[in-house]
Amino acid sequence: MSKILVGLKRVVDYNVRVRVKPDGSGVVTDGIKMSINPFDEIALEEALRIKEQGGATEVIVVSIGAAETQQQLRTGLAMGADRAILVQADSAVEPLVAAKVFLKLIEKEAPTIVLLGKQAIDDDNNQTGQMLAALWQRPQATFASKIELAGGKAKVTREVDAGLETIEVDLPAVFTTDLRLNEPRYVKLPDIMKAKKKPLDIIALDTLGIETAGQFKTLKYEAPATRQKGIMVKDVNELIAALKQKGLV
Amino acid sequence: MTKILIVAEHAGGKLNAATAKCVTCATAIAGAEIDIAVFAADAGDIAAQAAALAGVKKVLTVENAANAEPLAAVLAPQVAAVAANYTHVFGPSTTFGKDLMPRVAALLGVGQLSDIMAVESAYRFRRPVYAGNAIVTVEAPQDKKLVATVRAASFQPAASGGSAAIESAIESASAAADIPTHTRFVSRSAPATGRPDLQTASRVVSGGRALGSADNFKIIFGLADKLKAGVGASRAAVDSGYAANELQVGQTGKIISPELYVAVGISGAIQHLTGIKDARTIVAINKDAEAPIFEVADIGLVGDLFKIVPELEKALG
Incomplete structure (x- = not known):
């Protein structure tokens, strides 16, 4: 039995243009489309491919969030995950808390691989996988664009600033996904029906016996400074003239 | 303290x-x-x-x-x-x-x-x-x-x-510190391009989906060389295989702040714009006058990039 644990975060959909509330207390989420964090979808796709190639026997999707997060977990089950766990939390948790939640689930499920998105596109933190690997005292391979498993080890190609880096890690390990790892599959209608029958366990966050309070206080949200609209030029000559005026050529 | x-x-x-x-x-x-x-x-x-x-x-x-x-x-x-x-x-x-x-x-x-x-x-x-x-x-x-x-x-x-x-x-x-041995370095492929590094370059020329192929993307390198600029790319261009991953500019790629940023054939998705907001001057070249890139560009030019870029290169001497 080798299991893969996959994290799925419910976030404001990739295509939504996020706006700050006028009172600065947060961003507008009422009536806004919510989806699985795109990097997490890539993580799930990779887990499913590993299982399909015989590298694992069970894929478990995990989310930490409000009751509505069951929608995203059902989508994960429709994509092909075997079962789901929702750790129900009334408010958002910080990455360190999320890592502690995953560690609790790891103690119970004993997975060989934990696959997470490299960052969630809401808070853009890019922390949970690394923190989990530290607490679990296991290897991390972040920003993965290729994962090859063989004999209790994994060779992972990572997207780094300089180009591509390959590292080898012993399993179990935590992997976080980058964009080019794979292209997630589309969910088919019959799979959505099937997913309704798959197990989805709900655990209350405060029953896990971990410190759930965050340490950072967000004082306010503001819209970013906007750039002033510039000028339009008609042709290359005008473009060169405009660049010259700014001392750029 | x-x-x-x-x-x-x-x-x-x-x-x-x-x-x-x-x-x-x-x-x-x-x-x-x-x-x-x-x-x-x-x-x-x-x-x-x-x-x-x-x-x-x-x-x-x-x-x-x-x-x-x-x-x-x-x-x-x-x-x-x-x-x-x-x-x-x-x-x-x-x-x-x-x-x-x-x-x-x-x-x-x-x-x-x-x-x-x-x-x-x-x-x-x-x-x-x-x-x-x-x-x-x-x-x-x-x-x-x-x-x-x-x-x-x-x-x-x-x-x-x-x-x-x-x-x-x-x-x-x-x-x-107990130094673990469970993680080992294997290799790194860092292409030596001879061009300024994207993250620190004072000028950057980026190409997007409109380039259409890796071969066409070469005109971005040509213009960059003329301007002594680093080269970047939109996610669409990287995903399509026109440009290498390390060139991606945006939310999940590199966040840059050059003096001059030239966006060629890039429509300007929010995720891309977040990577260039701190650029001093943004120049946009795109055939679609409605492209969101023009909302943030200091200088915009609507037209066919395959005509404009060679002209621009020539004009730069």
Whole structure:
């Protein structure tokens, strides 16, 4: 039995243009489309491919969030995950808390691989996988664009600033996904029906016996400074003239 | 007393410019004492470069054969050990820092603040969320060590002319740290392009989906060479295989702040715009007059890039 644990975060959909509330207390989420964090979808796709190639026997999707997060977990089950766990939390948790939640689930499920998105596109933190690997005292391979498993080890190609880096890690390990790892599959209608029958366990966050309070206080949200609209030029000559005026050529 | 430890990023014996930007961020905290730690197999030249940054008090070196490559699992316990006497631990918000710093934070039992873009006080900072569509002001607790990454594009590099003392911290690092062997470096492919590095280039030319093929993308390189610019790409161009992954500019790629940014055939998705918001001057060339890139461009030119780019190259002489 080798299991893969996959994290799925419910976030404001990739295509939504996020706006700050006028009172600065947060961003507008009422009536806004919510989806699985795109990097997490890539993580799930990779887990499913590993299982399909015989590298694992069970894929478990995990989310930490409000009751509505069951929608995203059902989508994960429709994509092909075997079962789901929702750790129900009334408010958002910080990455360190999320890592502690995953560690609790790891103690119970004993997975060989934990696959997470490299960052969630809401808070853009890019922390949970690394923190989990530290607490679990296991290897991390972040920003993965290729994962090859063989004999209790994994060779992972990572997207780094300089180009591509390959590292080898012993399993179990935590992997976080980058964009080019794979292209997630589309969910088919019959799979959505099937997913309704798959197990989805709900655990209350405060029953896990971990410190759930965050340490950072967000004082306010503001819209970013906007750039002033510039000028339009008609042709290359005008473009060169405009660049010259700014001392750029 | 605010004592800040900055973890140096380096490669090939050279200090990465992002480290000097972390120093500038740290100096924005009034009265802070700033040290830099260099973890390397051979720290010599790197430590000397770090010591020359203005505002740095001390450079600590931890030389160990295991530190030859920047593996987060190997470095994190050593960083955590050296960080014992500091109130703040900063690293750059590059793939190096993003990989390493959260692991350090978790080992220290604290959270992390990602992507500091402005300092309000020693425990109050501003950072972007939602791909830069919102800026939050965040307060960290004063009774905990603050681990953070610094958004390089928000800060100028610290000036040179400093003369910090260089000391070895190998004893404190190795005494407390258990260096794991479960993670091993295999290889790195870093193409030597001869062009300015995308993250530090003062000029950048980027190409998008409209280029249509890897072969067509070559005209971006041609224009970049004419302007002595670095080359970037939109996610669409990278996903389609027209350009290499390390060229991606945007929310999940590189965040840059060049003097001149030329966007060619890039429509300007929010995720791309977040990577270029700090550019001084943005030039957009696109055949679609309605493309969102024109909303942020200082100079816009509507037309066929395959006609305009060669003309522009010629006009630049």
